[in-house]
Structures are given as C-alpha cells and as structure tokens.
Amino acid sequence: xxxxxxxxxxSMIIEMTTKEAATFIHSNPGTKDELVRNLDPDATFxxxxxxxxxxxxxxxxxxxxxxxxxxxxxxxxxxxxTILSTRWVKPAEKRSSSQKVAHLMITxxxxxxxxxxxxxxxxxxxxxxxxxxxxxxxxxCAKCQHFGHIARECIAHxxxxxxxxxxxxxxxxxxxxxxxxxxxxxDDHASWSCDCPSFIQKCEDTDKRYPDNTLPYFPTDEEWTxxxxxxxxxxxxxxxxxxxxxxxxxxxxxxxxxxxNEGNRDNSDRAPTRRAAPTRGTRLPSRGFAPS
Numbered sequence: 001x002x003x004x005x006x007x008x009x010x011s012m013i014i015e016m017t018t019k020e021a022a023t024f025i026h027s028n029p030g031t032k033d034e035l036v037r038n039l040d041p042d043a044t045f046x047x048x049x050x051x052x053x054x055x056x057x058x059x060x061x062x063x064x065x066x067x068x069x070x071x072x073x074x075x076x077x078x079x080x081x082t083i084l085s086t087r088w089v090k091p092a093e094k095r096s097s098s099q100k101v102a103h104l105m106i107t108x109x110x111x112x113x114x115x116x117x118x119x120x121x122x123x124x125x126x127x128x129x130x131x132x133x134x135x136x137x138x139x140x141c142a143k144c145q146h147f148g149h150i151a152r153e154c155i156a157h158x159x160x161x162x163x164x165x166x167x168x169x170x171x172x173x174x175x176x177x178x179x180x181x182x183x184x185x186x187d188d189h190a191s192w193s194c195d196c197p198s199f200i201q202k203c204e205d206t207d208k209r210y211p212d213n214t215l216p217y218f219p220t221d222e223e224w225t226x227x228x229x230x231x232x233x234x235x236x237x238x239x240x241x242x243x244x245x246x247x248x249x250x251x252x253x254x255x256x257x258x259x260x261n262e263g264n265r266d267n268s269d270r271a272p273t274r275r276a277a278p279t280r281g282t283r284l285p286s287r288g289f290a291p292s
Contacts, residue, residue, distance in 0.1 A: 011046075012039075049084050049107045050114040050218050051134040057104040057124055059095070063087050072106075075123050084109050105134065111218035115225050118217055133218065136210040138202035142170070145182035145191040147202050162191040 001021075005013040014035075016022040025032050026047075036043050062068045063086035073082055089103040106122070108114040114133075121128045138147050144156040145165075162170040165180030165187075179190040183198035193199070207213045217225040 047084075047109065049109065050111050051105055051107045052114055052117060052122075052131040053089065053134050054104040054106055054122055054124070054129050054131040056101040057129060058127065059092075059100060059102050061104065061124055063104065072122075072124065076117070078113055082109060082113050083107070106131070111220050111225075115217045115220065115222075133216060135213045136206055138199065138206050140183075140191070140199075147183060147198065160191075165191070 001014060002017045003015045005015070007013075016025070025035065032045055036045050069083050069086055070080065072086075073080060084107040086104060086106050089105050092102075095102065104124075106117075108117070117131055118133060121130050123129075139150055140147050141149050141151055141154050141156075142162070143151040143154040143159055145160045145162050158167050159169045160166075160182055161168050161173045161175075161180075162182075163173045163180075164175040164178045165182055166173075166175075178187070179193075180187045181189050181191050181193065181196055181198070183191060184196060189196055212219065214229050215225075216227060216229050219225050
C-alpha cells in the first residue's frame with residue numbers, strides 16, 4: 001500500500017504500490033472484505049465505474065427492469081454483469097407528453113467495454129446509437145443557482161428560480177417569457193442556459209482540473225484510447241458581401257435596340273437579293289468556260 005487519502009464526507013482512496021496488487025484485491029473477494037473490515041467495520045468497497053451518456057434513446061426502454069439490462073448486454077455482445085446500472089438523465093415525470101426519445105446514462109464496470117461502446121456504438125431495440133463519455137461539469141446549486149455546491153450544502157435562506165430569478169422554486173415558476181441569470185446578474189438568459197458566460201468559464205476551469213475531460217475515451221493500455229478531442233474551433237463569421245466594379249451597364253429591351261440601330265445599317269448588313277431564274281432554253285456557261 002502506497003497511500004490513503006481521506007475525504008470530508010468520510011470516504012477514502014487507497015493507492016497500491018503496483019497494478020498487480022490492486023488487481024489481486026479486486027479479484028479476491030475475501031481479501032477485499034478483510035481489508036475493509038480492518039479499515040472500518042461499517043465501510044463498504046465502491047468499485048470504479050465508467051458512465052456513458054446515450055442520446056436519443058427511445059423512451060420505450062425501461063432502465064429499471066433487470067431483464068432489459070441483460071437483454072441490452074446480450075444484444076451488444078457484452079458479458080453478463082458488464083452494465084452496473086442504467087437510468088434516465090432527466091426524470092421521466094418531467095418529460096413532455098409527445099416526447100419519443102431521451103438521454104440515457106449507462107454505467108459500465110470496466111473501461112474496455114465502455115470504450116468499445118463509444119467507438120462502435122450501442123444497439124438498443126435494434127437502433128444504433130452513439131454514446132459519449134460523461135464529462136465532469138461544474139456543480140450548480142438547484143436552490144440558490146450559484147456554482148460550486150449542491151442544494152443540500154447550500155446555506156441560502158430561500159429558493160431562487162432558475163428561470164426568472166424570483167424567490168420561489170423553479171418547478172413553481174409560471175413565467176415563460178422572462179429570464180434572469182443569478183450567476184451573471186443579467187436578464188439576457190436563464191441560469192440553466194448552456195450559453196451562460198459564467199457556465200462556460202466554469203466548464204473551462206473544470207477541464208483544467210480534470211484533464212481527462214479532453215479525452216473521448218477512458219485511458220487504458222491501448223494506445224488508441226489516448227486520443228484527444230480537437231480544440232474548440234473559432235466561432236463562424238459571415239463573409240462580407242462581394243462587390244463588383246460598376247461598368248456603367250444599363251438594361252434595355254431588344255425592340256428598342258433594333259429600332260435605334262436600324263438607321264446605322266449599311267448594304268452589307270442587308271440580306272442578298274435572289275437572282276431571277278433564267279428563261280427556258282437559255283444556255284448557261286459550264287464550269288471552267290469563260291464567255292467571250
């Protein structure tokens with residue numbers, strides 16, 4: 001054992017000297033239980049998980065059904081028990097009545113299967129979907145709408161609406177055309193907006209604190225999992241309109257043009273007159289004959 005890190009909430013991280021030692025503890029339940037008992041009789045061992053977000057999943061899928069989870073593993077060729085849990089990102093009771101798809105979170109027990117799902121896609125009810133790694137994002141309090149903590153740790157005396165900024169719960173808001181951002185102190189957008197400048201700045205700070213946010217895969221021994229996400233491109237700028245030099249061109253009708261130029265025509269422009277046909281019995285010179 002190399003080090004033990006203790007957190008405020010009471011949890012701890014145990015760092016082993018070698019990878020083989022960590023693998024040995026993971027693969028031997030008896031050794032794992034004995035280690036936990038020596039640390040604290042009430043402690044539990046929490047396995048590391050690898051969550052993915054699957055956008056546009058049909059709402060007909062039931063994430064709380066164990067049989068549906070086992071069917072999902074079988075449909076994608078994964079081992080039984082590969083999926084640790086599945087749940088909807090947004091509670092089902094908050095959907096609209098006409099909603100057909102939603103975002104699903106699938107948590108895997110091993111990074112290899114999660115990486116293959118990101119690279120090759122996931123099949124749910126014969127529909128191919130493309131998941132992405134669940135990135136670390138800044139915390140925003142659902143009570144006071146400020147960043148850095150959650151509602152149960154908030155010391156504010158009352159609720160602040162994420163839509164209009166008034167002193168009531170967001171779920172009780174009846175305002176549809178008024179927005180206010182508590183973090184920015186402006187009425188340009190709501191506190192939940194993804195275009196909020198404060199939220200964007202917090203995301204950039206979070207990416208610096210969690211460098212794996214720039215990795216689309218969970219890093220393993222395989223080299224292709226170390227690929228990085230391209231940097232954000234600059235915003236699109238509309239090109240200025242193209243200007244052409246003015247050559248004093250004027251539009252005119254064809255009948256005006258023919259009338260104006262009719263007097264300027266010379267005889268060379270006129271159609272040739274047809275020669276009168278010779279009378280019957282008149283002999284014409286043959287080719288090569290020069291009359292005297």
